[in-house]
Amino acid sequence: MMKYLVPAAGLLFTLQNILWINAGVFIGSIFAAIPGLSVILCVILFLPVTYSMPAIPGMMFLLGIYCAGGYGGSVSAILINTPGTPHAAATMLDGHPLSQKGRTKAALKIALYASAFGGVFSALMLLFLGPQVARVAAQLGTPEYFMVCVFGLTIIAGVSGKSIVRGLLSACLGLFIACIGSDPMTSYDRFTFGNSRLYLGMDLAVCLIGLFALVEVLAKAEKSRGALRLDTAKMEDDGKITKEEYKRMARPVFLSSLIGVLVGIIPGTGASEASWFSYSQAKNMSKNPEEFGHGSVEGIAAAESANNAVTGATLIPLLTLGIPGDGTVAIMLSALMINGLNPGLSLFTTDGDIMYAIMLGLILVNLFMLLQGKFLTSLFAKVVSIPQEILTPIIVIFCMAGAYSVNQNYFDVGVALVFAVLAWFLRKLDLPAVPILLGMVLGSMTETNFRRALLISNGSPTIFFSSVFCWIFVALIVFAVAMILRGKWKEREKAKQ
Amino acid sequence: MKGRFVSAVLAMVMTVGLVAGCGSSGQESWKVTCPWAPSGVAAMVSQKAAEKSTTYSENITLVAEAIKGDAATVNTWVADTEANEKEMVFAGEGLFSITSILDPAKMQFTYEDFAYVENLYSSIFVLSAQADMNIKNIADLEAFAASGEEISVAVNGATSSEAFLAAALFGDMGAGENLKLVAYASAAEAAQAVAKGETKFAVSHQSQILETYQQGGVSIVCAFDEKPLENGPFAGTEGVGEKGYPYFRNRCFIMARQGTDAAKVEELKKLYDDILADEEVATWLQDTMLLEVDTMSEDQVKEHIESVKAIVNEYKDVVTQ
Amino acid sequence: MGKLSNAIDERTDRIGERLKDKEIRIPINLTAGIVCFLFAVAVLLIMPQQVQVSEKDVVNGRAFPTLLMTVMILCSVLLVAKEVYKIIRKQPLEWKTIQILTEVKALVIFGILFFTYFLSKVTGLFLVGAIFCSLGFLVYFRCKKPVYYVITLILAVGIWAVFRFVLNVGF
Numbered sequence: 001m002m003k004y005l006v007p008a009a010g011l012l013f014t015l016q017n018i019l020w021i022n023a024g025v026f027i028g029s030i031f032a033a034i035p036g037l038s039v040i041l042c043v044i045l046f047l048p049v050t051y052s053m054p055a056i057p058g059m060m061f062l063l064g065i066y067c068a069g070g071y072g073g074s075v076s077a078i079l080i081n082t083p084g085t086p087h088a089a090a091t092m093l094d095g096h097p098l099s100q101k102g103r104t105k106a107a108l109k110i111a112l113y114a115s116a117f118g119g120v121f122s123a124l125m126l127l128f129l130g131p132q133v134a135r136v137a138a139q140l141g142t143p144e145y146f147m148v149c150v151f152g153l154t155i156i157a158g159v160s161g162k163s164i165v166r167g168l169l170s171a172c173l174g175l176f177i178a179c180i181g182s183d184p185m186t187s188y189d190r191f192t193f194g195n196s197r198l199y200l201g202m203d204l205a206v207c208l209i210g211l212f213a214l215v216e217v218l219a220k221a222e223k224s225r226g227a228l229r230l231d232t233a234k235m236e237d238d239g240k241i242t243k244e245e246y247k248r249m250a251r252p253v254f255l256s257s258l259i260g261v262l263v264g265i266i267p268g269t270g271a272s273e274a275s276w277f278s279y280s281q282a283k284n285m286s287k288n289p290e291e292f293g294h295g296s297v298e299g300i301a302a303a304e305s306a307n308n309a310v311t312g313a314t315l316i317p318l319l320t321l322g323i324p325g326d327g328t329v330a331i332m333l334s335a336l337m338i339n340g341l342n343p344g345l346s347l348f349t350t351d352g353d354i355m356y357a358i359m360l361g362l363i364l365v366n367l368f369m370l371l372q373g374k375f376l377t378s379l380f381a382k383v384v385s386i387p388q389e390i391l392t393p394i395i396v397i398f399c400m401a402g403a404y405s406v407n408q409n410y411f412d413v414g415v416a417l418v419f420a421v422l423a424w425f426l427r428k429l430d431l432p433a434v435p436i437l438l439g440m441v442l443g444s445m446t447e448t449n450f451r452r453a454l455l456i457s458n459g460s461p462t463i464f465f466s467s468v469f470c471w472i473f474v475a476l477i478v479f480a481v482a483m484i485l486r487g488k489w490k491e492r493e494k495a496k497q
Numbered sequence: 498m499k500g501r502f503v504s505a506v507l508a509m510v511m512t513v514g515l516v517a518g519c520g521s522s523g524q525e526s527w528k529v530t531c532p533w534a535p536s537g538v539a540a541m542v543s544q545k546a547a548e549k550s551t552t553y554s555e556n557i558t559l560v561a562e563a564i565k566g567d568a569a570t571v572n573t574w575v576a577d578t579e580a581n582e583k584e585m586v587f588a589g590e591g592l593f594s595i596t597s598i599l600d601p602a603k604m605q606f607t608y609e610d611f612a613y614v615e616n617l618y619s620s621i622f623v624l625s626a627q628a629d630m631n632i633k634n635i636a637d638l639e640a641f642a643a644s645g646e647e648i649s650v651a652v653n654g655a656t657s658s659e660a661f662l663a664a665a666l667f668g669d670m671g672a673g674e675n676l677k678l679v680a681y682a683s684a685a686e687a688a689q690a691v692a693k694g695e696t697k698f699a700v701s702h703q704s705q706i707l708e709t710y711q712q713g714g715v716s717i718v719c720a721f722d723e724k725p726l727e728n729g730p731f732a733g734t735e736g737v738g739e740k741g742y743p744y745f746r747n748r749c750f751i752m753a754r755q756g757t758d759a760a761k762v763e764e765l766k767k768l769y770d771d772i773l774a775d776e777e778v779a780t781w782l783q784d785t786m787l788l789e790v791d792t793m794s795e796d797q798v799k800e801h802i803e804s805v806k807a808i809v810n811e812y813k814d815v816v817t818q
Numbered sequence: 819m820g821k822l823s824n825a826i827d828e829r830t831d832r833i834g835e836r837l838k839d840k841e842i843r844i845p846i847n848l849t850a851g852i853v854c855f856l857f858a859v860a861v862l863l864i865m866p867q868q869v870q871v872s873e874k875d876v877v878n879g880r881a882f883p884t885l886l887m888t889v890m891i892l893c894s895v896l897l898v899a900k901e902v903y904k905i906i907r908k909q910p911l912e913w914k915t916i917q918i919l920t921e922v923k924a925l926v927i928f929g930i931l932f933f934t935y936f937l938s939k940v941t942g943l944f945l946v947g948a949i950f951c952s953l954g955f956l957v958y959f960r961c962k963k964p965v966y967y968v969i970t971l972i973l974a975v976g977i978w979a980v981f982r983f984v985l986n987v988g989f
Binding site for chain 1: 534535536540541544545547548560561563564565566567568569570572573599600602603605649654655656677679680681682685686689690692693694695696704707708709711712781784785786817
């Protein structure tokens with residue numbers, strides 16, 4: 001490794017690369033901050049820019065977009081209670097309440113610092129442990145993936161609000177929505193009612209716009225005109241984070257970064273899962289679990305460090321085994337291949353300097369994200385002082401344009417509207433919306449791996465206990481359920497007192 | 498106030514004009530829609546062609562776009578595109594030969610809705626097996642199939658080209674009843690499945706199994722082609738056609754909308770032919786993507802569609818039973 | 819223009835005054851339970867028409883949705899049963915108040931959203947919808963400042979232009 005690091009540094013530290021990193025970071029932050037404009041869409045749009053570039057500046061530009069996208073989604077989640085990207089949904093739970101308390105800048109700063117830490121942490125893991133970790137991750141198969149999903153579903157309890165039964169109802173709805181479209185195992189249609197637009201199922205980004213962004217617009221109806229005016233005049237916000245808060249965040253940030261890396265190296269899972277796992281873990285381990293959902297600094301830090309720790313980790317299977325961990329990384333794979341580089345362990349010997357330059361570059365990307373973010377935070381924070389009369393239609397236009405641009409058709413805009421109405425009715429019935437999102441994130445993966453595992457084992461459920469990894473996940477699930485029960489017991493005790 | 502208002506309106510008009518001006522130029526931009534994943538083989542080749550288009554044409558620029566959705570994307574494309582619009586789309590045997598038979602309701606178009614431009618490449622799929630099974634050629638495979646053991650094959654999609662190739666091969670060996678197709682969400686996942694031991698075999702593009710092969714996780718049994726593979730890391734691998742088994746290559750055709758000016762279609766075809774004749778593109782296709790440049794006439798395309806249809810009709814019961 | 823807008827405001831104020839105190843109270847757990855129960859039953863009923871299965875499948879395409887709907891029915895029954903128990907024991911139920919004025923305002927906002935979508939779709943020009951949306955919300959918020967109208971319209975056109983010409987979104 002050391003023999004490649006010096007030439008790699010020589011390849012990386014050029015003015016051209018620094019400029020492309022910064023361009024990528026800036027574009028990624030802005031794109032991810034706008035609901036409906038996903039990171040993957042941004043990478044697709046800007047991929048042609050990299051055609052004429054050599055591999056390293058091209059990858060640096062795309063990595064800039066990818067990493068900053070991990071952070072940018074939190075901006076709108078904090079400012080307007082609408083996650084810019086699906087993986088920022090967990091950030092929204094505490095980010096927006098903290099902003100409403102008049103601490104918008106602090107919330108944005110926490111998200112930025114946690115994101116940068118998570119990003120650098122995973123970049124270091126990629127640099128020092130990449131090939132070793134990838135070999136272990138490559139052993140995880142269908143039954144292990146299913147167990148990861150079951151573990152993920154235990155999070156429903158943590159985001160259900162006051163009633164787990166209501167959370168379960170919403171989660172079932174989310175999991176059901178994930179069933180719409182072509183059956184992943186047989187290609188038969190399910191619940192499409194003959195509509196060809198539904199063959200591909202519901203796009204998560206489009207549903208997110210309806211469930212969180214447009215329903216917030218509908219919710220303006222709940223406020224009097226006086227209350228709407230109050231929104232525009234935010235209290236003084238110095239953006240300070242106290243020493244005490246830094247101390248409280250240290251443990252969740254570190255653990256969440258680790259969770260982000262572990263989730264990221266498993267192809268098929270991504271930043272959304274990582275942020276929910278971490279959020280749930282942080283809540284379970286916190287001394288102040290009651291603050292979660294009401295502006296907890298730990299909640300923001302956990303979710304953000306985890307979703308950015310995924311960025312470096314997804315590159316581990318990509319660069320070492322040629323397996324793209326998520327959609328965005330799959331496009332980066334094509335950027336590498338267009339440059340004649342076919343990722344895999346052999347590339348570490350044939351083009352080791354390029355590989356290590358990319359890995360070192362990821363650290364640099366996160367550092368520039370931190371620097372740019374520090375300037376952008378003040379600018380972003382100003383959004384909350386924009387009058388509602390201007391901000392509301394602009395949010396709607398962005399949402400609709402974003403929904404349209406996913407597949408370039410108005411059907412998706414219609415879907416977003418339907419989901420807004422659905423979310424409105426769910427509010428009326430006091431059913432939480434977050435478990436729906438969680439169900440949609442985990443739905444397809446849970447079902448596909450469940451059915452595929454049983455197909456492989458000819459129907460024998462023993463396959464779910466067939467490896468050491470399966471048992472590790474069983475232990476994690478038992479631990480998570482125990483923590484939930486402990487939390488409920490504590491709540492009951494408090495209520496009695 | 499009035500002055501400010503007028504200034505603002507003027508600024509708006511100027512901005513829009515400026516932005517609109519940026520969008521137009523002397524060149525014709527032809528958008529090429531790929532209805533599959535942006536990271537897939539077809540999308541990558543389309544991107545490479547787009548990159549080279551300005552080198553080989555002074556008046557046509559190709560713009561590659563990938564909107565995954567398969568039949569749904571092509572349905573929309575056909576519905577929204579008129580003759581002579583500067584739009585092209587990819588379509589392959591998956592749509593014309595497989596979906597048209599298994600799920601015709603999904604397709605709101607026929608071949609007649611398109612004007613054929615060019616086929617860019619052909620991909621020869623390979624069958625890989627778990628390394629410890631020691632199945633290294635077709636004779637070993639035949640012996641295994643004859644043993645009556647279950648034959649689990651990882652494929653990318655339940656009714657994909659890969660699924661039909663596996664069904665045709667094992668069906669023709671008389672082992673169709675023992676065949677178990679395990680569908681994965683991507684070609685990369687399917688290729689990994691065999692190395693993890695989840696399935697005994699996998700059918701995949703050569704580039705997608707390469708890394709697993711180099712790590713020693715799988716052996717390459719045969720290629721779905723007439724002759725042994727001539728190039729690349731799997732050169733020498735037997736072709737199933739040699740032993741009389743059915744096969745087809747994976748091809749993706751570039752299509753314009755039916756009714757588009759024939760001279761323009763010819764100009765586009767020439768542009769693609771020039772791009773494919775570029776040594777760098779050919780080398781990239783062969784060495785990195787492990788594909789072959791494969792320009793075709795329209796008659797050859799129709800023949801390809803019909804030959805795949807024949808295989809689908811014969812083995813659809815094996816795939817969907 | 820000003821007079822017209824004042825007249826509209828006065829009229830809507832009068833409607834608002836009339837609706838201000840009107841509300842509906844619903845037993846929230848009972849309602850949520852029954853709605854979810856009916857939804858799950860409806861899904862189970864349409865399943866045979868909507869999900870084709872193959873005999874070969876070890877676990878077919880209906881299994882997972884059936885499992886989900888079963889869990890949904892169980893949870894719904896639990897919610898309803900708890901409320902029925904409370905009724906029998908004459909304990910107070912959980913009620914939720916729905917204010918008619920809020921719902922009417924939400925309907926108006928939804929109208930703006932819907933017509934933004936409808937106009938964009940019918941004309942094929944997103945810009946038309948974007949302009950309608952801007953004006954719709956400014957009127958909804960009873961904005962009287964011309965500068966807000968100018969800023970919002972400039973931003974609406976700017977967003978459309980960026981999507982259309984920079985991001986190449988074809989609308």
